[in-house]
Amino acid sequence: MLKLLLWRHSTHQTHKLARFLSQSLSNDPYDPPFSPTSKPQKPKNKTKHKTQNKDQNSKPEPKFPLKSDLPFDFKYSYSETNPSLEPIGFREPPRFSPFGPGRLDRKWTGTCAPAQQQEVDPERVAEERNRVLGDPLTEEEVAELVEKYRHSDCSRQINLGYFLSPKLLYILCVYMACIVNFIVGAKMVWVGGVTHNMLDDIHNHWKRAEAVRIKCLGVPTLDMDNVCFHLEEKSGGKVIYWHINILLLYRGRNYDPKNRPVVPLMLWKPYAPIYPKLVKNVADGLTFEETKEMRNRGLNSPSLMKLTRNGVYVNVVERVREAFETVEVVRLDCTHVGTSDCKKIGVKLRDLVPCVPILFKDEQIILWRGKRDEEQESNLSKEVTSVQMFE
Structure with a gap:
């Protein structure tokens, strides 16, 4: 019985091999055996539809130079600079604008990109800000927003005033540049206090949230009143909660993300200018x-x-x-x-x-x-x- 089963198995294998060779071998001399079959070509209509969909979904490229209606001078940091102090020199030529060549209609002076005072109307700016803020929030609405955004596990958070070593800062910049476009609500770190690029980050959070949590550490916490003032003035929002170093910045009732102000980004951090010596050899009033x-x-x-x-x-x-x-x-x-x-x-x-x-x-x-x-x-x-x- 065992011999009969082995004979049937062997004959089955031989028939299978013969069938495979008969299908693979060809009489045509130009068709070699075991040639790979050609893949079917994709219809051209699908590629056309894909290109049309890509063109429809792609955002229109911004036209340069950008024109911003924000009524203040653009600086790298607003809270950590004193406009009354005039620099005595520059570490880089003032003609090198951190916004990039030809990307902004304002001229870079070495410390800021001043706004055109002829186009700034303080009354119109105040009316527009009041319109966006709308009616004041009630106590119940404020309590609801505070309970939603004040906790440390809030994803809508911006870290302000952190001190980082140059090596760690470089690693962080490379890391954030790789993942910031893929993570929603990433916690950004701004070392220079209330910086210009931080305003764009605030408006990006306001697309999906009514308020943003700002955690302040380091030098800016010496003067929290100054931080609140610049956040409200430069962003147009309202600080509705302030506990030690934690702030909640509200966007307003009538805020429209589609009509957000144009905030041109700085492509690099400008070198700090040279200011007069802070400590004198002889203090004023002493020998x-x-x-x-x-x-x-x-x-x-x-x-x-x-x-x-x-x-x-x-x-x-x-x-x-x-x-x-x-x-x-x-x-x-x-x-x-x-x-x-x-x-x-x-x-x-x-x-x-x-x-x-x-x-x-x-x-x-x-x-x-x-x-x-x-x-x-x-x-x-x-x-x-x-x-x-x-x-």
Whole structure:
């Protein structure tokens, strides 16, 4: 029985091989055996339909130069620059516009692209902003938006003021350039505070959400009022929630994504211009020996507080003001914060406290309160003596 089964199996295999060879071999000498069959050609009509669909779905290319109706000067950063300070030099020629050659109808001056004042009407701008914002939100509507967007797992978030090393920043830029077009609601990182390209990111979030969550860290948190002011003025929105360093920016009732303002993007970060020296060799109101003594006293004094990288500095100004009521020199420990951020912190404290920064060394900031207290005490004593004389 076993032999019979093996014989049937062998005969079946031979018949199968013969059938295969008879189908593959051909009498035509120009048709070799085992030749691959030709694939059927696709109809040309389908390709035409595909090209027509691509043309219909493709967006129209923007025409250059772009013209924007925004009524303010375009800068790299709005919250971290002081327009009253004039630079004394430039690190790159002012003719190199960060918007690209011929892409914007405004001329780049080295620090900004100024708007044409003839076309700016403040009343018309205010009316348009009020029209977009519409009626004020009720308490219930504000509470609903806050509960929806205030949490840390919110996808509609923008990180503002983070400090990044150049190497990490380069890696981040390459990474974001690869995935930002494929991820909806990605959390962007803006190092320079309220930057120009951040405005375009805000409007992109407003396409699909009524509000955007903004988390502020680093130097901008020293003056949160300034951050809120520039966000509202430059974007046209309304800050409806503010808790320490978390903001919610509302787009308005009548916001239309199709009629959003034109925000031309900066193709690269412009080099910062050269400004006058921040720390003078001899502080105003002191001699050289007195300035040297103040610096040594500040370096040997205990630090008022220690600032960390990407920290929240909302209470630093008040702490420095309170310290100046009892001491004359204050030291801030800014280890691992970075030299550039130390100088930015010193500039903001100089304007907000106010005080006089007299030394930046080894990421230590030495601040002098100045002679204003002595002048105020002398003026008060003069007023008191004059009142006593008349009595």
